Amino acid sequence: MLSGIVFWVLAVVAVAAGVAVFRVDSMARATYALAASFVAVGLSLLLLDLQFLGVMTVLMMVMEMAIMAIYMIMFMGMNPALMPMSMVHGKRPALLISVGTFAVLATGALLVPWPTRRGAPAADLVTSLGEAVMESKMLVMLTVSPVLFATIVAALVLALPRSRYDRLGADLRGRADR
Amino acid sequence: MTVVQVSAGWVPLAAALLLTVATAAAALDGVLAARAGGRPLGEGLLTPAAETARLFRQRRRTTVAADLPLQRIGGAGLLTAALLMVTVVPFGRWTVADLSVGVVWFNAMDVLLWAALWLAGWGPNSVHPLVAGHRFLAQALSYELPLMFALTTPAVAAGSLRLGDLVAAQSGLWFVVWMPVAFVVFCAGVLAFSAWGPFSAALGGGATGGVLAESAGVDRWLVTAGRYALLTAGAAFGATAFLGGGHGPLLPAWLWVLVKTALLLAVLVALRRRLPVVRPERLTVPAWLVVLPLVLVQLLVVSVVVVVRG
Numbered sequence: 001m002l003s004g005i006v007f008w009v010l011a012v013v014a015v016a017a018g019v020a021v022f023r024v025d026s027m028a029r030a031t032y033a034l035a036a037s038f039v040a041v042g043l044s045l046l047l048l049d050l051q052f053l054g055v056m057t058v059l060m061m062v063m064e065m066a067i068m069a070i071y072m073i074m075f076m077g078m079n080p081a082l083m084p085m086s087m088v089h090g091k092r093p094a095l096l097i098s099v100g101t102f103a104v105l106a107t108g109a110l111l112v113p114w115p116t117r118r119g120a121p122a123a124d125l126v127t128s129l130g131e132a133v134m135e136s137k138m139l140v141m142l143t144v145s146p147v148l149f150a151t152i153v154a155a156l157v158l159a160l161p162r163s164r165y166d167r168l169g170a171d172l173r174g175r176a177d178r
Numbered sequence: 179m180t181v182v183q184v185s186a187g188w189v190p191l192a193a194a195l196l197l198t199v200a201t202a203a204a205a206l207d208g209v210l211a212a213r214a215g216g217r218p219l220g221e222g223l224l225t226p227a228a229e230t231a232r233l234f235r236q237r238r239r240t241t242v243a244a245d246l247p248l249q250r251i252g253g254a255g256l257l258t259a260a261l262l263m264v265t266v267v268p269f270g271r272w273t274v275a276d277l278s279v280g281v282v283w284f285n286a287m288d289v290l291l292w293a294a295l296w297l298a299g300w301g302p303n304s305v306h307p308l309v310a311g312h313r314f315l316a317q318a319l320s321y322e323l324p325l326m327f328a329l330t331t332p333a334v335a336a337g338s339l340r341l342g343d344l345v346a347a348q349s350g351l352w353f354v355v356w357m358p359v360a361f362v363v364f365c366a367g368v369l370a371f372s373a374w375g376p377f378s379a380a381l382g383g384g385a386t387g388g389v390l391a392e393s394a395g396v397d398r399w400l401v402t403a404g405r406y407a408l409l410t411a412g413a414a415f416g417a418t419a420f421l422g423g424g425h426g427p428l429l430p431a432w433l434w435v436l437v438k439t440a441l442l443l444a445v446l447v448a449l450r451r452r453l454p455v456v457r458p459e460r461l462t463v464p465a466w467l468v469v470l471p472l473v474l475v476q477l478l479v480v481s482v483v484v485v486v487r488g
Contacts, residue, residue: 028248028300035293051279052339059286063322066292066315126279126339 003047010047014040025084027072035065052126181268181342183276189265192274196264196414199439200406201226203447207406210451230399239394241302249301253397255294256404263287263411266341270424270432273342280341281333284415285326288371291408292318295373295380295389298401302392310388314380317370317458320465321377325367327473331360331480332419341415345423352422356483359476361420363469368412369446372405376453377461381405413443 017037021030042057088094122128133141157163164172208225212218240246266273266280277283292315299311333339335357336347344353354361370377381388381401390398417423417438424431426438 026245028245028297032248032251032293032297051277052282055277055279055282055286059282059289062286062293063289066296066318069296070312070315 007044007047010040010044013037014044022087024087027076027085028069030087031065031069031072035062038062038065049121050125052129181271181273181276181345184272184274188272189274192264192269193261195269196261196407196410197403199414199436199443200260200403200410202440203406203410203443204229204403206444206447207450210448214451229402233395233399233402236395236398238397239392241304241392243303245301245303248297250397252294252297252299252301253393253400254404255290255297256401257407258404259287259290259294260404260407260411262290263408264414267411267414267418268342268345268423268435270430270435272432276342277340279339281329281339281344281419285329288325288367289322291371292322298393299380299389304392306386306391307389307393310380310386310391313458314373314389317373317377317380317461320458320461321367321370324363324465324469324473325370327470327477328360328363328367329419331357331473331477334477335480335484337484341418341423344419345425348422348425352420352425354420357420357476357480359472360480361416363473363476364416364420365412365442365446366469368409368416369449372408372412374405374409374446375450376456378450379455379458382455409446410439410443413446414439416442 014037017033017040020033021037024030024033038061039058042054042061045051045054045057048054204226205223208222209219210222211225212222263284265275266277266283268276275283295314296311299307299309299314301307332344332347332353335353336344338344338347347353366377369375373379373381379388381390390401393401414435417435421438421442422434423438424434426434429437
């Protein structure tokens, strides 16, 4: 009963905030509407007893959206981010693609013969999640993380043409400023 | 000592307790300000009441083309985050929410402050709050990772993310004794997410007033009270995760929690007048090149001890 009410409230909030992302006219509102939608999804994971994943989703998404808001405002040229603006473009293809995707996925969900459950959930979900990530998938992680890290460093180097040269001077020895 | 989850009817009482301790922290800050300014100490003691009366009678301030919903959400976010943080902290034998991932919950709530302070700065459509909101995010990028690893350390030692298990694991030896670096980094993290003392650039009383520059009346009260509530919630978590929680001789467990929280909180409040404010852009290099490796070494030492002990 109670979890049913909580689920429906969270579901409505998630969808309504998701709709709001495209209806509002400001970058900040759109970003934080998306964050609110993700928080509702994260909290609804708690209903599935996936507490770690649920709380982690809230943590990651709020952090991500806080940073994303800054980048969106920073990189929208001509300063439209600070004025009212439409959050949608290419309306007709976007509408066609999204309705098509929804129809395909919904049809699939209704028509696919769902397998019956095999096995039982682990007693300690956090531990089993950690083992799944750290044992069999470790090689993937080890491959992915250097690539991701290199991407971050490269992006920062490109975004900051002067960075440490500002602080340490052209020869990187002394203190150029202050 | 086992921790039991109390019924939801106790939640208002827990919130009132947090606000009471936060008020005491504000009174202590008032006394310290009065002593520094050579005014009578009793006047300083009444600061919370006087400020509340003053701000509740003051008109709210609205600026041109302000984004009021976001401004209000951001302003209320500090107090909300503090109240949500403290739900997982056991008060002696009782807790409001016995969450199996309490440590992560605390961390997620302190991340909410990234959004809250930036929104409070963005909302007024005014230069100084906007810049201060961005400065808080820059500071957050510096303090969040060291804080995360400082939070991980006691969880690794206890082998659990549940705060009740953290307390139980400290029955012999408090965590602060063998993970002092993590404790210091955690305390710095609490100061930083509360935008207090050396990390108060975003809310500072400098030339601009930062995020609060355009804020008056009840809006200003919410942010100010939220800061003290955040310090209190952080101190309560620190007392639980590092200072043994309810463990101690003679006194009942809940009183020990209260005493330890009050002592840690008093230190955090007093640090405000002892340390200079660090500019957020100067914080990144020491935070990432010195503090982060230090806290990682601390985590490594604790992990090795846990593995060797079996």
